[in-house]
Amino acid sequence: MSEIVRAGFIPLLDAAPLIVAARLGFAEAEGLTLDLARETSWANIRDRVAIGHFDVAHMLAPIPVAAALGLLPLAAPMIAPFSFGLGGNAVTLSRPLWQALAAAGAGTGGAPAAVGAALAQVIAARLAAGQPQLTLAVVFPFSAHNYELRYWLAACGIEPDRDVRIVVVPPPFVVDALREGVVDGVCVGEPWNSLAVEAGVGVIAVTGAAIWRSGPEKVLGMRTDWAESHAETLAALLRALYHASLWCGAPQNRAELARLLAGPDLLDKPAPILEAALDGRQVIADVAAGEPHGPLLTFGGPAATFPWASHALWFYSQMVRWGHAGYRPDAVLAARRAYRPDLYRAALKPWDVDLPSANAKVEGALTAPTAVASTRGRLVLGPDGFFDGRIFDPDRIEEYLAGFADGPRGDS
Amino acid sequence: MNRPDPPDTTLTVAIVDDNLVRAAILEEGLHMAGIAQVSVLSGKTNLLRQLVALDPDVVIIDLEDPSRDVLEQMFQVSRVVARPVAMFVDRSDRAMIEAAVDAGVSAYIVDGLKRERVKPIVDMAISRFNAFSRLRGELEATRTELAERKVIDRAKGILMKNRGIGEEEAYALLRKTAMNQSRKLVEVARSLVTAASLLDGGEP
Numbered sequence: 061m062s063e064i065v066r067a068g069f070i071p072l073l074d075a076a077p078l079i080v081a082a083r084l085g086f087a088e089a090e091g092l093t094l095d096l097a098r099e100t101s102w103a104n105i106r107d108r109v110a111i112g113h114f115d116v117a118h119m120l121a122p123i124p125v126a127a128a129l130g131l132l133p134l135a136a137p138m139i140a141p142f143s144f145g146l147g148g149n150a151v152t153l154s155r156p157l158w159q160a161l162a163a164a165g166a167g168t169g170g171a172p173a174a175v176g177a178a179l180a181q182v183i184a185a186r187l188a189a190g191q192p193q194l195t196l197a198v199v200f201p202f203s204a205h206n207y208e209l210r211y212w213l214a215a216c217g218i219e220p221d222r223d224v225r226i227v228v229v230p231p232p233f234v235v236d237a238l239r240e241g242v243v244d245g246v247c248v249g250e251p252w253n254s255l256a257v258e259a260g261v262g263v264i265a266v267t268g269a270a271i272w273r274s275g276p277e278k279v280l281g282m283r284t285d286w287a288e289s290h291a292e293t294l295a296a297l298l299r300a301l302y303h304a305s306l307w308c309g310a311p312q313n314r315a316e317l318a319r320l321l322a323g324p325d326l327l328d329k330p331a332p333i334l335e336a337a338l339d340g341r342q343v344i345a346d347v348a349a350g351e352p353h354g355p356l357l358t359f360g361g362p363a364a365t366f367p368w369a370s371h372a373l374w375f376y377s378q379m380v381r382w383g384h385a386g387y388r389p390d391a392v393l394a395a396r397r398a399y400r401p402d403l404y405r406a407a408l409k410p411w412d413v414d415l416p417s418a419n420a421k422v423e424g425a426l427t428a429p430t431a432v433a434s435t436r437g438r439l440v441l442g443p444d445g446f447f448d449g450r451i452f453d454p455d456r457i458e459e460y461l462a463g464f465a466d467g468p469r470g471d472s
Numbered sequence: 473m474n475r476p477d478p479p480d481t482t483l484t485v486a487i488v489d490d491n492l493v494r495a496a497i498l499e500e501g502l503h504m505a506g507i508a509q510v511s512v513l514s515g516k517t518n519l520l521r522q523l524v525a526l527d528p529d530v531v532i533i534d535l536e537d538p539s540r541d542v543l544e545q546m547f548q549v550s551r552v553v554a555r556p557v558a559m560f561v562d563r564s565d566r567a568m569i570e571a572a573v574d575a576g577v578s579a580y581i582v583d584g585l586k587r588e589r590v591k592p593i594v595d596m597a598i599s600r601f602n603a604f605s606r607l608r609g610e611l612e613a614t615r616t617e618l619a620e621r622k623v624i625d626r627a628k629g630i631l632m633k634n635r636g637i638g639e640e641e642a643y644a645l646l647r648k649t650a651m652n653q654s655r656k657l658v659e660v661a662r663s664l665v666t667a668a669s670l671l672d673g674g675e676p
Binding site: 100101102103104107108111113133134199200201227228229230231232233236237240242 | 516517518520535536537538539540541542543544545547558559561566569570573578
């Protein structure tokens, strides 16, 4: 008899491995029936997992960390034993703002440093001219979007809590908000950047993958007690997702993947736009034939799906940096334990997958694709790390935070 | 209906619901419960600005509204929001949280507000959301029933005309066919109507 797993998701491109596992037989092959439920907000995802309406969900990568730190309204510890992929979001600016940036030398490559320098210049000019502050949107407070946007701004000399106004705009309202000038820019997951470009209201200025190379975006999240009481089911689910994710990552499957995701009960958006986004053919920095950019979203393989403890800890470091959490040694431990590479390893053991030897890595240590220590010795990772070259050593969070001008501000 | 309580002019309640009928039902309920200041806001257009301007003590929001994530931002103290809010969660009462989610509604309150003052409002929201779902369900059932009756009438008419029989006989024939084929009466009627219109050369 097939076991039923109820899974919530938000209609975004990076939900693909979950959708493919449910619809193309990968879950079935593991003896599971994945019962998908489309949701409208991250708050609903969080609450329905917390109260048990969903067993698992497609979740913003920092949510399980926030749950481990007790920062969410419902006290329900959560874990993330799987990452849906790397990258997936981008910063899209309104046409008028992009034109100002282009005039200030943002360039055509979507390079975070050049675009950020131009943005800093535009912000300074607006301040001098007495114009209102720019409003930038993210999709949820505890999101990779929020922390990557803030990281980028701060590294370019823009103080996120002083020089701009950061608000939340749900993805379905992003195109209208840009068109009506309610916001000047958004950091949102695909396909919403592509849709804003398609609608002629925005320009993709920088990709999340350019700000934090090989950074995670969404994870498979669940309540800790569900994972404990359903160990076999979870292992089967992780195997199904692993194989679904390999399928999603294969270039020859992109057209079929785009057609599947375009379905009215899934993303409900035009397949050609989804396919272009999967191919990494988005128009960046308003130049149709601009310099090739790295893939905005990467699926497949241990490199893209391993739940690195260092990812959880980087999100924690940023929560402390921006005053969303306090710094405490026990909180460091709690954040680290929110990501569960041990469960990932255990589930994939029968498949002889080449897995990294470590559970955490120094983010930014790999500047080029590099062979790393792994179970079969053939795993290549990277490049990883941040566009400004700063290194994140997960064992030295305090030192890392002290290195920022804005410093740690948690109520330690 | 209970006699309206004396109006509580000290609480401002915002309802975020694009379903105007349901919002009106809830608004009326809150007035009945003595809440004087109730505003209905739309989630689509710059909700945050509307909320900051209104500065409500309680926000009731439809769970289907993506704008729920806008309210999440108000948890954090920032320049944008004067008074931080919290999700209305009575930790002692898990059943209530489930009841709210099942009803499709969530509530946010300004930090520091006494939960006893808010609980009746949340209870009211849950019961009115449920009442609305029931109404919608009943309406849906009535619509389906009407549509089915129409199809059966048309099928009867076709049989009466083509076989020269009376209404009762036509109905009995439909029922007998349905029983013999273990199908629903309305399905048999629908097949007949489709077949007849195909034979007439019209659109099915």
